[in-house]
Amino acid sequence: MRVIKPLSRFRATEPDTTRRRLGWAAWFVFANVPIAWLIAIRFLSWMSVPDVMTGLYLGLVYIAQFTLLAWLPGLFLLSLALIVPRSCLILICIIVATLAQGLLITDTLFYSLYRYHLSGFMFEALIKAGDHTFEFSWQIWLTAALTLFTLLLIEAAIAIGLTRKRPRVCWLGAAFVAFFSTQLAAHSWHAWADATYDIRITSLTRHVPLYYPVTANRFLHGQGWVRAQASRKESRVRELTSFRASDGLNYPTRPLACQPPQTRPNVLMIAVDTLRADMLDPRWMPNVSEFADETSQIFTNHYSGGNSTKAGGFSLFYGLPPTYWDIFETTQTPPAWIARLQELNYEIKILSAGTLISPALHRTAFASIDGIRLTPPGEEAWQRDQLITDDWLNFTAQRGADAEPFFGFLFYMSVHGYSVPPDFPRIEPYWETINHLALDQDFDPTPYFNRYKTATRYVDQLIGRVLNDLKQRKLLKNTIVILTSDHGEEFNDNGKNYWGHGSNYSDAQLKVPMVLYWPGKPPSKITRRTSHTDIPSTLMQSALGCPRTPARAYSIGSNLFIPDDKEWMIAGSYIDHAIVTKKHLFVTYPTGQYEIMDKSLNPSKTNFPPETMLRDSQKALSRFYNHRNK
Known part of the structure; x- marks a missing residue:
C-alpha cells in the first residue's frame, strides 16, 4: 500500500507519456550506480596499487565498469519504458534492480572465497549438480534472504523518491557524457599499458567482473608510438595465451601401435574429491596409509593438472592441459586409454558419488561408455559414498572366475562436502555448521580443518572395505590400484585468505596423494615431481600393450x-x-594478462621463464588441434 499511494499521486500530477517514462527509468538506473559502487568496494581489497598512477587507473576502471554493470539491466528497463504503463514499469524496475544488485553482491562473495567471478559454468553446475557440488548452510540462505529484502526496500525507496522529485532530463546528457568519458579513458589507458607491457595496469583487470579491456598492439606499433623492441620474452608470454582451436581435434596425433598385452590386469582407480596430499597420513587415513606403505609406490610430490574437478579430472583421464576441455566435450572424444580398454574387452564399472553431468564427464572421459549412472541417489555425500562402495562390493561378488578383466572407477565426495554420518566420531574442535561468510583472514581454520579431516577418516573406512575385498578375493595379484584426487583444498595455508579450491595454483590446491599399487613392483616412495598427466602414458605403455607409441x-x-x-x-x-615450476607460478588469463608469483602466492620479481620452457608449453597447449596452416 505504501508503494501504490505515491504512484497514484504521480499519475495524477504527470501525464503518462513515453518521454516521461524514459526520463524516470534513466534516472532510476543512474540512482543505482552509487549502490553498485558501494557493493564493489570489496573487490578493491584484492588489487595491488603500488603507485599513484596505478591508483588513478584503478579509479577510472572502477567508476567506468561498475557504472556499466548498473546500466546493463538498465537497457532492458529503458526498452520496457517504451511499451509498459508507468505503474507496471516502476514495479518491474524495483524487482530487476534488486536482482541485479543481489547478483553483484553474490559475485563479491564468490570472488572473496574462490578468486574467480560467477560464470555460465558455475550457474550450470549449480543447476545441474545442485547439492552434489555446492553445500549451502542455513546462515548463507538467511543472509541471502535478508540481503534481498534490504535491497528491495532500498530500490522501492529510490523509485518512490523519483516519482516525487527527480533532476531535470537535460542533466541526463551530462551524466552520459561523464559515463562514456570514463569508459574511453580507462580502455585507452589499458591499450597503452598492454602495448608497453605495463603489468601494474594490466594485472588489475582480472579482478573486475565482466571487464574486457581494449588492446591495440598492432595499431600503436604500426604508428610508431610504441617502441617495437619492448621485451621479446614478455611478448612470448602473451603468445602463450593467444592460441585458438582451428579446424578441430587432432587426437591422437598419430595412429597407436599396440599389441595384445601378455596379461590384461584389472585396473581400479579410486579418486577422492578435494583430498590434499598431506591427508595420506595414518592419523587421517589409516587404512589407505597401511595399504600404501606395505604394498605400493607412493609418489610424495604429485600434482593434479588443475585446482577444480573439471580441470583436475581432465588431466587425470587425458594427460592433457585442461585448456582442451571444450573441444573434447564438443566432439565427445574419449581418452585414448579408455578406448584401448574397450578394445581389449574390459568390463567397465563407473561409480561416482557426484554427478557426471557437471562437469560433463559423461561427454568427455566416459563418452564411449554406455549404461553409466549419471546422478546417484542420496541427499548427503556420505550416503552416496556408502552407496557406491556397496555397489562396488556387489560388483566384485557377482563376477565369475572366467569374467573379462575390469576397469573400475570410484569417485568419493564426502571430503568435498565435509559430510559424515551423524554418529561418526568427530575430531575436536569441530565446526558443526559451515558458514562460508565467516571465513576471513582472522578466522581460526582449526575447527573447519578438523571437519575436513573427519570426512577424510570416514572415506578412508569405505576405501578400506574396498581394499580388503580385493585382498580377500585374491584380486591384488592381477589388479592395478590407483588412489588419488582431482585437486586439493586450502585452509588459508598461505595467509592470503584463500579457502577451498579453484582459486590459485599453490601446493595446497594442486598437490594430491598418488598411491600406485602395481602387481610385482615392490613398495617404495618416489620424491621426484610427478603429475596426473603421467597416468595415461603409464597405463598405455606398461599395462595395455602400447609401449611402441610415444x-x-x-x-x-x-x-x-x-x-x-x-x-x-x-x-x-x-x-x-598456469605454468607451475618448482619455485614459481606463471599465471595467464583469457584477456592476455599474466602474473608471476612464488609458490606462496607472493608477487615475484623473477625473470620470465626460459625461452625453451615457453616454447614447449605453447606446443603442449596447441599440439592436439588441427591448424589451418598445417
Missing part, C-alpha cells in the same frame, strides 16, 4: 616408471591456467 601422441606426460623430474607443468582452473 606418449606425446596422446599426452603431455611421461611414464611414471621412467624417471622424469618435471621442470614445469601446466595446470588449469575454470577459465585461466
Whole structure:
C-alpha cells in the first residue's frame, strides 16, 4: 500500500507519456550506480596499487565498469519504458534492480572465497549438480534472504523518491557524457599499458567482473608510438595465451601401435574429491596409509593438472592441459586409454558419488561408455559414498572366475562436502555448521580443518572395505590400484585468505596423494615431481600393450616408471591456467594478462621463464588441434 499511494499521486500530477517514462527509468538506473559502487568496494581489497598512477587507473576502471554493470539491466528497463504503463514499469524496475544488485553482491562473495567471478559454468553446475557440488548452510540462505529484502526496500525507496522529485532530463546528457568519458579513458589507458607491457595496469583487470579491456598492439606499433623492441620474452608470454582451436581435434596425433598385452590386469582407480596430499597420513587415513606403505609406490610430490574437478579430472583421464576441455566435450572424444580398454574387452564399472553431468564427464572421459549412472541417489555425500562402495562390493561378488578383466572407477565426495554420518566420531574442535561468510583472514581454520579431516577418516573406512575385498578375493595379484584426487583444498595455508579450491595454483590446491599399487613392483616412495598427466602414458605403455607409441601422441606426460623430474607443468582452473615450476607460478588469463608469483602466492620479481620452457608449453597447449596452416 505504501508503494501504490505515491504512484497514484504521480499519475495524477504527470501525464503518462513515453518521454516521461524514459526520463524516470534513466534516472532510476543512474540512482543505482552509487549502490553498485558501494557493493564493489570489496573487490578493491584484492588489487595491488603500488603507485599513484596505478591508483588513478584503478579509479577510472572502477567508476567506468561498475557504472556499466548498473546500466546493463538498465537497457532492458529503458526498452520496457517504451511499451509498459508507468505503474507496471516502476514495479518491474524495483524487482530487476534488486536482482541485479543481489547478483553483484553474490559475485563479491564468490570472488572473496574462490578468486574467480560467477560464470555460465558455475550457474550450470549449480543447476545441474545442485547439492552434489555446492553445500549451502542455513546462515548463507538467511543472509541471502535478508540481503534481498534490504535491497528491495532500498530500490522501492529510490523509485518512490523519483516519482516525487527527480533532476531535470537535460542533466541526463551530462551524466552520459561523464559515463562514456570514463569508459574511453580507462580502455585507452589499458591499450597503452598492454602495448608497453605495463603489468601494474594490466594485472588489475582480472579482478573486475565482466571487464574486457581494449588492446591495440598492432595499431600503436604500426604508428610508431610504441617502441617495437619492448621485451621479446614478455611478448612470448602473451603468445602463450593467444592460441585458438582451428579446424578441430587432432587426437591422437598419430595412429597407436599396440599389441595384445601378455596379461590384461584389472585396473581400479579410486579418486577422492578435494583430498590434499598431506591427508595420506595414518592419523587421517589409516587404512589407505597401511595399504600404501606395505604394498605400493607412493609418489610424495604429485600434482593434479588443475585446482577444480573439471580441470583436475581432465588431466587425470587425458594427460592433457585442461585448456582442451571444450573441444573434447564438443566432439565427445574419449581418452585414448579408455578406448584401448574397450578394445581389449574390459568390463567397465563407473561409480561416482557426484554427478557426471557437471562437469560433463559423461561427454568427455566416459563418452564411449554406455549404461553409466549419471546422478546417484542420496541427499548427503556420505550416503552416496556408502552407496557406491556397496555397489562396488556387489560388483566384485557377482563376477565369475572366467569374467573379462575390469576397469573400475570410484569417485568419493564426502571430503568435498565435509559430510559424515551423524554418529561418526568427530575430531575436536569441530565446526558443526559451515558458514562460508565467516571465513576471513582472522578466522581460526582449526575447527573447519578438523571437519575436513573427519570426512577424510570416514572415506578412508569405505576405501578400506574396498581394499580388503580385493585382498580377500585374491584380486591384488592381477589388479592395478590407483588412489588419488582431482585437486586439493586450502585452509588459508598461505595467509592470503584463500579457502577451498579453484582459486590459485599453490601446493595446497594442486598437490594430491598418488598411491600406485602395481602387481610385482615392490613398495617404495618416489620424491621426484610427478603429475596426473603421467597416468595415461603409464597405463598405455606398461599395462595395455602400447609401449611402441610415444606418449606425446596422446599426452603431455611421461611414464611414471621412467624417471622424469618435471621442470614445469601446466595446470588449469575454470577459465585461466598456469605454468607451475618448482619455485614459481606463471599465471595467464583469457584477456592476455599474466602474473608471476612464488609458490606462496607472493608477487615475484623473477625473470620470465626460459625461452625453451615457453616454447614447449605453447606446443603442449596447441599440439592436439588441427591448424589451418598445417
